[in-house]
Structures are given as C-alpha cells and as structure tokens.
Amino acid sequence: MTTVTRPFTPTALQRRTPVPSDLDIAQAAALKPISLVAAELGLLEEEIEYYGPTKAKVRLEVLDRLRTRPNGKYIDVTAITPTPLGEGKTTLTVGLSQALGAHLGQRVVTCIRQPSQGPTFGIKGGAAGGGYSQVIPMEDFNLHLTGDIHAITAAHNLCAAAIDARVLHEAGASDEQLFERIFPKGKSGRKFPRSLQLRCARLGITKGNPDDFTPEERRRVCRLDLDPAAITWRRILDTSDRFLRGVTVGRGEEERGFARETGFDIAVASEIMAVLALTTGLQDMRRRLGDMVVGLDRQGHAVTAEDLGVAGAMTVLMKDALKPNLMQTLEGTPVFVHAGPFANIAHGNSSILADQVALKLADYVITESGFGADMGMEKFFDIKCRVSGLVPDAVVLVATVRALKMHGGGPKVVAGKPLDPVYVEENLDLLRAGLPNLLHHIRIARKFGVPVVVAVNGFATDSPAELDLVRRASLESGAEDAVVCHNWALGGEGALDLGRAVMRVCERPSDFRFLYGVDEPIKQKIETIAREVYGADGVDYTPEAEAKIEAYTRLGYDRLPICMAKTHLSLSHDPALKGVPTGFRIPVRDIRVSAGAGFLYPLLGNMATMPGLPTRPGFYDVDIDPETGRVVGLF
Numbered sequence: 001m002t003t004v005t006r007p008f009t010p011t012a013l014q015r016r017t018p019v020p021s022d023l024d025i026a027q028a029a030a031l032k033p034i035s036l037v038a039a040e041l042g043l044l045e046e047e048i049e050y051y052g053p054t055k056a057k058v059r060l061e062v063l064d065r066l067r068t069r070p071n072g073k074y075i076d077v078t079a080i081t082p083t084p085l086g087e088g089k090t091t092l093t094v095g096l097s098q099a100l101g102a103h104l105g106q107r108v109v110t111c112i113r114q115p116s117q118g119p120t121f122g123i124k125g126g127a128a129g130g131g132y133s134q135v136i137p138m139e140d141f142n143l144h145l146t147g148d149i150h151a152i153t154a155a156h157n158l159c160a161a162a163i164d165a166r167v168l169h170e171a172g173a174s175d176e177q178l179f180e181r182i183f184p185k186g187k188s189g190r191k192f193p194r195s196l197q198l199r200c201a202r203l204g205i206t207k208g209n210p211d212d213f214t215p216e217e218r219r220r221v222c223r224l225d226l227d228p229a230a231i232t233w234r235r236i237l238d239t240s241d242r243f244l245r246g247v248t249v250g251r252g253e254e255e256r257g258f259a260r261e262t263g264f265d266i267a268v269a270s271e272i273m274a275v276l277a278l279t280t281g282l283q284d285m286r287r288r289l290g291d292m293v294v295g296l297d298r299q300g301h302a303v304t305a306e307d308l309g310v311a312g313a314m315t316v317l318m319k320d321a322l323k324p325n326l327m328q329t330l331e332g333t334p335v336f337v338h339a340g341p342f343a344n345i346a347h348g349n350s351s352i353l354a355d356q357v358a359l360k361l362a363d364y365v366i367t368e369s370g371f372g373a374d375m376g377m378e379k380f381f382d383i384k385c386r387v388s389g390l391v392p393d394a395v396v397l398v399a400t401v402r403a404l405k406m407h408g409g410g411p412k413v414v415a416g417k418p419l420d421p422v423y424v425e426e427n428l429d430l431l432r433a434g435l436p437n438l439l440h441h442i443r444i445a446r447k448f449g450v451p452v453v454v455a456v457n458g459f460a461t462d463s464p465a466e467l468d469l470v471r472r473a474s475l476e477s478g479a480e481d482a483v484v485c486h487n488w489a490l491g492g493e494g495a496l497d498l499g500r501a502v503m504r505v506c507e508r509p510s511d512f513r514f515l516y517g518v519d520e521p522i523k524q525k526i527e528t529i530a531r532e533v534y535g536a537d538g539v540d541y542t543p544e545a546e547a548k549i550e551a552y553t554r555l556g557y558d559r560l561p562i563c564m565a566k567t568h569l570s571l572s573h574d575p576a577l578k579g580v581p582t583g584f585r586i587p588v589r590d591i592r593v594s595a596g597a598g599f600l601y602p603l604l605g606n607m608a609t610m611p612g613l614p615t616r617p618g619f620y621d622v623d624i625d626p627e628t629g630r631v632v633g634l635f
Helices: 022-028 034-041 061-065 089-103 138-142 148-171 175-182 194-203 215-222 271-278 282-291 311-318 352-361 373-388 401-407 428-447 464-476 487-506 522-534 543-554
Strands: 048-050 056-058 073-079 108-112 133-136 226-231 235-237 247-249 260-262 264-266 293-297 302-304 325-329 334-337 364-368 394-399 452-457 481-485 538-541 585-594 599-604
Touching (some): 022 133, 089 394, 089 452, 089 487, 108 352, 148 235, 148 293, 175 215, 226 260, 282 311, 334 352, 352 373, 364 487, 428 522, 452 464, 522 543, 522 585, 538 543
Parallel strands (some): 073 364, 108 334, 394 452, 538 585
Antiparallel strands (some): 293 302, 325 334
16 A cells, blocks of 8 residues: 655644744644645554543554665654753754654654653643643653553552452452352353463463363453462552651451552553553453563462463553554644653653654654653663664763752752852863763763764853863763754754754664673663663662572573662762762662563662652643633643
C-alpha cells in the first residue's frame, strides 16, 4: 500500500516580548486538527483513533505497513546534573524538533514521556516544554491525556488486590476446596482459562483436563503459599503522598489476622509503566505482565502475576494504553507522547513502540531521557536500546550557566524561591569551577561510543563571555559541537544552529556499545555503573540487599540489566554532593526485581519511591475560570 503524505506546513508563531507564561502561550496557540498532523506525518486514516480534535492514538498496524522502510536518525536528548528547577531539557527537545521540521525542511518526530500529576501538582509543574517550544494542548498533555496512567493504576492495583485476597482465601480453605473454587464445574466441564493453563505449563503439568489432576497436582496448581513477609508488590497512586510511603493493610473486620506492612509508590514507578515503555507489542506485553514477580512463596520460589491468574485482566485494562499518543508542537511538528517512567526511580524513557513508529515515519527522531546522562541516558542505552535493538546516532547534552554555577559552589537553588544574584550576574570563576560536571557528562556519553552535541540553554541573564566559556570547554572535552540555543524565546528559530549541528553529526558513523554485559554477575554490573558513570570508589550493600542478590541469582534473574534508583540532583547518591564528587561509595539498601519489565533496580541511599508534597505545592495555583472554562495556573 502506498501512502500519499500531505506536505508539511509549519504553524506560524505569534511571538510576544516579554515572553508570556507557558500556559498563556499554549492557550493562545493555533492548533492544527490532529487529523492534519497525522496526514502530514504519513499516517492513514484507519491507523488513527481520535480523542477529540487535538489528540489521537496511533494503531500499531502502522509498523506492519512500514516494516520495510529504513529507519530515520535516532537522537537522545539528555542533560548535565540539574538544579531542582530543571534546565530546560524538554524545551530543548521540542525546540530542536521545531528547528528541524519547521525551519530546516526535515521530517521529524519528537518522542517524549507523559508527565505524572505528582510533579505537576507538586514542585516541578508541567513537562510540556516551555516558552515557544511546547507540546500542545498543554492542559491535555499535563492532565490525564488519554488516560494511560489511569489504566496503569487500575491494572497495578487489581494485582495488589488479588495478592491479599489470595493469601486470605488460601488460609481458610483445604486443597480440595481451593481446587473446586479455582476450577468451578459448569455444564461443559471445568473452567480452565488461559492463565491457569500457563501456570500448569510453568509447573510442568500437561494434562488438558483438570479432573485428571492428582491430589498433589491440584495442590501445586491452586496453592500459591505466598509468604506475606516476602510480598514485594506495593500499591500505587499518581499523587505525591508521603503519608502512604508506609501503610498497614488488612485491618478490616473480616481480615483479622492478615494485617501486614506495605506501602504505596508513585504510579509512574509501577513496573507496569516500565512494561508499557519497554514492550514491543500486545503479545509481548501480555507475556511481560505475566512474568512480573509479586513476591516469594514460603519455599523461596518466585510468584508471578500469571500465577495469580490476573495477568490477562491486566492486559485488557492496558490494551488501549499500548498505542502511542499523537500531539503537536507550537509550530505544528508531530509529537508522540507515550509512557512516563521517572528516571530517578525507574528507567526514565518514553516507549520503544513510539520510537519504532517514529523511526519509520521520519528522517529524524528526537527522543528525551530523564534527568542527567548519569540517569535517563545511561538507562536509555543499557536498558531501552538493549531491548529494542535500536542504535542511537547522537546525543544532545543540555547545559545551563545556572546549573554549572551551582556545581561550582553557588548557593542552594530552591524551587519557589528567588535565585541568588550570583546566578543572574556574570561570574566566570564560579562558572569555571562548575564546568567539570558538564565535562563528566560528556565523558559518560562518549563511553557508549555515541557522538555528543552540547546545547547550552541560554537565559537572558547569561553573559556572552559565560556562554562562550561553556562552548569552548565543551569542544575541548570531546563534544562534536556546542551551540547556544534561544528557542524558549524564539521557538525553532532559536535552535537552528543546534539542528544543523545534529544533522552534521548524524552523518558520521556511531560506534555504539553497552557499558556492561548482561551475563556479568549482579554486583559487577552495579559496580561498573557506580564506577564508570557516577565516579564512585566502590559499592556497599546492606544485609537485605545481599540477601536479594543471592535470591535473584538463585531464581535466574541475575542476567537482567540494572536500573539504578538514585537522586537526580548529584552524580552520587547524596543530593548535597554537587559538581563531580570524589572519594564516595554508593550504598545499596535494597534491590527489587522487575522481571516483566526486564531489569533489577537497586535502591541507593535514601531514594524514595513515593515523592512528597512541599509546604506550598503547585496545585495552589491551578484552577478553572468558571466563566470561560479555561484552566489557569499550570506552569
């Protein structure tokens, strides 16, 4: 089937000075019908599912239609170690796409994550970019979108409910009673759904009729014998709620004797979110959801969602979330928004599926990984690229003078408080002292054999001498190019030099390589990341972490890649250590398995998997104008 692609027409920006708020810009923007965005991209009408006039989902059948088309160039946008304010990485991601697509005549797709309402209503605010480089509609992007995170929450908590219900019911039933309840007899025989067939296959029981099971086989199939102390599956909520970090469940009248300590994670830290981001299709997602480990039985064997019989229902809840969401930038270039795992407590990258579709439709695919090169970029390479088989062509490393001054010893940067004067006045000595953080991140990317372009996100308060110092230092330290960008104020026009630099660099061969081999022992993989990426002297493990390493090795999970959960505010585990810390050791307090997603994630230091709200959260400002129905206060 041939496709007639509509010629791309950029949306003209109506720039104003001074630059208005992000929300004001977004709400004043001219929006193309999403049907036009899809047609310009080369999607067929039957490959689109509309969610109103400005957003849609893309059906995965497009991958079959375009399977023989060569892939476009693949660029990851990352950053130095940021301040708590963020350094404009998403803004640069969008600006680069606007430059390539709206000004340089290239077919381009932006691939970014869907934001959690945790940071949206907490400290960080929205994640649609900023100024004249945003994804729109901004309100839809930051609030619900097409409901993917809600589907993840529903599927995850269904599994959590199934766990505790199973423990309760097994305790009060004999093996025969369990068998009669799990395999109820109907007019056409006993129910034997796919989930139970898969469990039987895992146990080596091949009989096609449950009535033929021996008493021992009935016991093995029906009694999971979950150890309440070894249940690892927690509940989730897409709200930053520190008081749910530790909870007691099972306090109801009918649940006496089954109380246990557990807790909540933020929804975007769910393994189901990681599965969504790393899956390659419906069958693969069904398998991965079934493989998720929820705990251990009393004999020390892994118990999975498939064993619980809940993986099929979870897949049903997730089937629409599997399709990437299509949106647009302020200049009308297409954007895929899909999946939203945090990069400090998860692997921090949008979905493989969105990237695969984009690479078939575009000359350049700009995907963003969360936080710094030590966080999302390392996981992009060692986890996402390992699963997808896709090879990156270039890295764009975002830096700001502000962050580098902080790393040089500048005063603490606190969200919601005015910046110290050193951050808005020229100070070359302070900037020079902070440059090692940038240079370290360049070295991290080069360890993977991928060429680096440094993008300096220029602020109005940066002096020409400061910007020139960052550029020269980048080039001297191995970056292929270093350019100053002003796309926050100018849109794609302000990132033209970056677009041209990326196009030049992508013509050169990439010598991409992984940092470690998956067959290496768990500790060796952890210590390679700690030493080569963070610059640590070594790693220390708590007794709990040591026990988990032994258990996961015994259970065959030792060949999975590593997804470190650590602070994004330092190269180390300690957010107070700025610049390029030395002489530190990484403490691993626990290790969890995400067998469905396909990685182990060590928890470093005091890293929490459920954020908390500050004294003055962002939700104070979010409201609706009752006269017009317009959202106000998002940022």
